[in-house]
Amino acid sequence: GQLVESGGGLVHPGGSLRLSCAASGFTFSTSIMRWYRQAPGKEREWVATILGADGTTSYAVSVKGRFTISRDNAKSTLYLQMDSLKPEDTAVYSCRALAGNLDSWGQGTQVTVSS
Secondary structure, X not given: OEEEXXXXXXXXXXXXXXXXXXXXXXXXXXXXXXXXXXXOOOOOEEEEEEOOOOOOEEEOOOXXXXXXXXXXXXXXXXXXXXXXXXXXHOEEEEEEEEEOOEEEEOOOEEXXXXX
């Protein structure tokens, strides 16, 4: 499976961005999809998960209430809507697909929150 992220960029504190993760080569609709991020000098951390079966979502405490994970199975695309962004949200954001023996990662997209 292949995953390609897009939508990163530079945004001011309090601003919003929507990341996308285009999937191909596997059955997207039934896969578990996750977003992770890695800030400079820090370990990669889990951000959010959305299940394929029923769309159940879960979030890290640090982003709950500000970020929204969603998916469009018809377009095989995962999204991360990020609102009320803070400088500490600055990181490379990557998507991950889990389905059976599949464990695939995208290359990541840079998000920088700065005034």
